[in-house]
Amino acid sequence: MDILLEIIMIPAVLALIKIVVIILLFALPLGTLLTLMERKWSAMIQDRVGPNRANIGSFTGHGLLHLAADGLKSIFKEDCIPRGANKFLYLLAPFFGMISAVAIFSIIPIAGPIGDFTFQVADVEPGLLFIFAITSLSVYGAVLAGYSSNSKFALLGGTRASAQMISYEVFMGLALMGVFMVYGTTRVSGIVDGQNEYWFGNLIPMWGVFTQPLGFILFFTALVAETKRPPFDAPEGESELVAGYFLEYSGMRWSAFMLAEYIAIVGVSVLMTTLFFGGYHVPWLHLWESAPQWLVTILQIIKFSIVTIFFCWFQIQLRWTVPKFRFDQTMSLGWKKLLPLSLLNLFVTAFVILAFA
Amino acid sequence: MSIASGYLPILIMIVLGIVLAGALSCIGLFLGPKLRGEVKETPFESGFLRNGMAGHRYDVKFYMTALVFLIFDVEVVFLYPWAVQVRELGWFGFVAASVFLGILVLGLAYDWKKGALNWE
Numbered sequence: 123m124d125i126l127l128e129i130i131m132i133p134a135v136l137a138l139i140k141i142v143v144i145i146l147l148f149a150l151p152l153g154t155l156l157t158l159m160e161r162k163w164s165a166m167i168q169d170r171v172g173p174n175r176a177n178i179g180s181f182t183g184h185g186l187l188h189l190a191a192d193g194l195k196s197i198f199k200e201d202c203i204p205r206g207a208n209k210f211l212y213l214l215a216p217f218f219g220m221i222s223a224v225a226i227f228s229i230i231p232i233a234g235p236i237g238d239f240t241f242q243v244a245d246v247e248p249g250l251l252f253i254f255a256i257t258s259l260s261v262y263g264a265v266l267a268g269y270s271s272n273s274k275f276a277l278l279g280g281t282r283a284s285a286q287m288i289s290y291e292v293f294m295g296l297a298l299m300g301v302f303m304v305y306g307t308t309r310v311s312g313i314v315d316g317q318n319e320y321w322f323g324n325l326i327p328m329w330g331v332f333t334q335p336l337g338f339i340l341f342f343t344a345l346v347a348e349t350k351r352p353p354f355d356a357p358e359g360e361s362e363l364v365a366g367y368f369l370e371y372s373g374m375r376w377s378a379f380m381l382a383e384y385i386a387i388v389g390v391s392v393l394m395t396t397l398f399f400g401g402y403h404v405p406w407l408h409l410w411e412s413a414p415q416w417l418v419t420i421l422q423i424i425k426f427s428i429v430t431i432f433f434c435w436f437q438i439q440l441r442w443t444v445p446k447f448r449f450d451q452t453m454s455l456g457w458k459k460l461l462p463l464s465l466l467n468l469f470v471t472a473f474v475i476l477a478f479a
Numbered sequence: 480m481s482i483a484s485g486y487l488p489i490l491i492m493i494v495l496g497i498v499l500a501g502a503l504s505c506i507g508l509f510l511g512p513k514l515r516g517e518v519k520e521t522p523f524e525s526g527f528l529r530n531g532m533a534g535h536r537y538d539v540k541f542y543m544t545a546l547v548f549l550i551f552d553v554e555v556v557f558l559y560p561w562a563v564q565v566r567e568l569g570w571f572g573f574v575a576a577s578v579f580l581g582i583l584v585l586g587l588a589y590d591w592k593k594g595a596l597n598w599e
Binding site (some may be wrong): 137138140141145196203217220221224228247251271276281288291295296302303306307308372373375458461462465468469472476479 | 485486487488489491492493495496497499500501503504506507508510511512513514519520521522539541544545547548551552555558559562563564565566569570573576577580583584587591596597
């Protein structure tokens with residue numbers, strides 16, 4: 123009984139606390155805020171005012187109340203299931219997207235460990251590989267949603283989504299392999315600590331973006347395509363497929379898809395931060411040896427959040443400034459340009475490591 | 480570190496994802512109105528009358544893509560161990576992996592030449 127308590131209960135409770143902190147205080151609020159941020163930022167780019175009407179008395183909070191208004195609205199919407207739909211698969215589809223979006227956060231450290239306590243939910247040896255195995259489930263979400271809705275638009279969207287996601291998955295793994303080579307591990311904490319080394323004395327931190335510049339661009343492109351964000355939004359194709367694979371979903375079930383998408387945006391951002399921008403390590407902070415632990419931890423969390431929010435913003439900026447690709451362009455970009463490039467990147471990385479190390 | 484304490488948190492995380500999606504899916508059942516109607520339950524086709532079922536057969540052009548993906552993804556899996564151990568395996572590993580990568584590139588070139596990567 124004691125052993126059971128020690129092996130299962132204590133880690134479970136500890137993990138639960140961390141999960142609640144990371145998901146409920148970081149990922150969910152940021153993902154929810156992003157829905158508003160996206161509308162506001164697009165309005166700014168298109169020289170509009172954006173959402174500003176929802177109010178309590180004269181308080182509008184620059185559109186902040188629209189978050190509450192939208193939430194309330196979709197809670198009280200009717201939950202329609204189209205006729206002829208495969209009910210079981212139709213109800214099952216939203217789960218996959220949510221699972222894969224949330225699972226990313228289980229391996230991300232948001233601050234350095236204090237003694238035995240880590241700011242990371244799970245630090246398993248296969249780390250990233252394990253998480254990619256889970257996140258590739260999100261293909262099923264798109265395919266099942268498209269297939270089960272009994273709508274032609276949804277079916278086409280689902281087919282496109284599956285083709286795009288499996289295509290970009292190939293070189294997402296290849297692009298990341300360069301990072302594994304440089305830091306010699308797939309364990310996330312190992313990769314993050316590897317980025318705390320410095321080149322030329324204390325001049326340049328060995329961040330992934332400097333050791334793997336091409337890998338950085340390839341991986342980011344692959345992740346944007348995986349989340350089906352513009353410019354790779356042919357599966358959702360607002361102008362031709364209306365909304366793509368989740369066209370027939372309504373009310374809160376539709377919100378589940380949208381929320382999963384925005385959490386996935388945050389997930390992409392934390393992955394980029396962790397793998398290519400030193401994770402939680404504040405550059406050159408080790409020079410200040412007498413820094414108190416609490417201050418270091420706070421600085422680490424701040425640095426992690428700033429880079430994460432930057433990448434969230436960058437994805438929104440991408441959506442509203444880059445024209446979208448036609449679907450065949452998306453596919454040939456992936457297979458004919460980015461896949462050979464990522465193979466080349468792998469080869470050159472291995473050569474450089476062996477020749478100069 | 481036992482296996483349980485390593486992977487258990489990820490399992491909890493997945494359960495959280497399921498609970499979150501389940502909660503969002505169920506709210507509408509309890510709080511939303513339930514007014515069924517002929518038109519409302521018809522799948523959306525830009526306002527036109529329904530023209531046939533969605534389940535009918537159509538040409539999936541991405542069949543080839545799926546095949547190529549299968550081959551490449553499996554080959555990528557073989558490369559992971561080398562990527563992590565690249566320093567330990569040294570030049571021998573590099574040459575071996577180069578041969579493997581060469582075959583991979585040849586396969587890609589063949590697919591390309593055969594038109595498996597074209598979507599017209």
